[in-house]
Amino acid sequence: MKEENRLAKFLDGSLSDAEKNNWEQDPDKELYEQIKRYSADLSVPSNTADEHLLEAIMNSKAKTVKKMSPFRSSRWLAVAAVLLCVFLGGWLMWSSEAVFQAPAHAALQVELPDGSEVLLDKGSKASYKRFTWLLQRDVKLEGDAYFAVERGQTFTVETTMGTVRVLGTRFDVLTKDGNLSVHCYHGKVEVQQAQEKMLLTAGQSLRLDDGTWERDSLFLQEPAWKADQLLFQSASLDQVVREMERSFAVTFKSSTQQVAGAQQFTGKLPTSDLEAAIHIIEKAFSISCRKLADNRYVIEAK
Structure with a gap:
């Protein structure tokens, strides 16, 4: 420590006279002289340059690369998602349908949004668009149905064979075997085909059969099938049998190709009593219906 103090005094020139005399006798004098000479050439670096550099950095305007912020990007995605949902929701509302299907062996009563009523015959199907109903009362029909329409805008029933337009009326529409039959019980009905x-x-x-229009008088106050009856007018055995199969869920098979010949049937059959209906057609067509199983019958000539 004493030697370090003496060296420090030597370097800064604060040695006393006595210490100078001793220093002259020091064997390491030449080495210390070199240290002093070199240290005198050294200087503490100035901080001015660094300060200027720091100030330049602090005062300079940083160059930024323009990027879309994650918030803005996510906001546009959210807007796009909302618009897509609105579009899809509107399209679904516009195109969505209410569909009604009567079971195979029972009629189905349906009330429409305007209070109009539809009675679907067995196995028949009707549909309408929910969203546009109040603007356009349009019902699509597959099969047979009786309509009691409330007054209002034009009421339209569309079938594959033709279109029926009404205004405040009661009527039925039957689409069987590729034919169209319309019976008007009250009011007016317009039937259009092509x-x-x-x-x-x-x-x-009115009956539309293979492009031929047949107009007739109507003696019933409501459809026969609405009262659990099948009504036929100049129907062949094949036509009667097909209706019975649909109404009673049974199967008829003829033992010969021409059992009933050209005979036709005009009248009513009950849909609540199979045996009674069979008895009526046996007399009308001079045939015999032999039961094979619970739902199978063979038609034979008498």
Whole structure:
């Protein structure tokens, strides 16, 4: 420690006279002289340059690369998702349908949004668009149905064979075997097929068969099938049998190709009593129906 103090005094020139005399006798004098000479050439570096550099950095405007912020990007994605949902929701509402299907062996009563009523016959199907109903009362029908329509805008029933337009009326539409039959019980009905139109008033019926229009008088106040009856007018045995199979869920098979010949049947059959209906057609067509199983019958000539 004493030697370090003496060296420090030597370097800064604060040695006393006595210490100088002793220093002259020091064997390491030459080495210390070199240290002093070199240290004198050294200087503490100035901080001015560094300060200027720091100030330049602090005062300079950083160059930034423009990037879309994650928040803005996510906001646009959210907007796009909302618009997509609105579009899909509107399309679904516009195109969605209410569909009604009557079971195979029972009629189905349906009330429409405007209070109009539809009675679907067994196995028949009807549908309408929910969203546009109040603007356009349009019902699509597959099968047979009786309509009691409330007054309002035009009421339209669309079938594959033709279109029926009404305004405040009661009527039924039957689509069987590729034919279209319309019976008007009250009010007026307009039937259109292709470019041809026909107007029916209460008590009139119309049958469209292979492009031929057949107008007739209507003697019933409501459809026979609504009262659990099948109504036939000049029907062949095959036509009667098909209706019975649909109504009673049974199967008829003829033992010969021409059992009933050209005979036709006009009348009513009960849909609540199979045996009674069979008894009626046996007399009408002079045939015999032999039961094979619970739901199978063979038709034979008498």
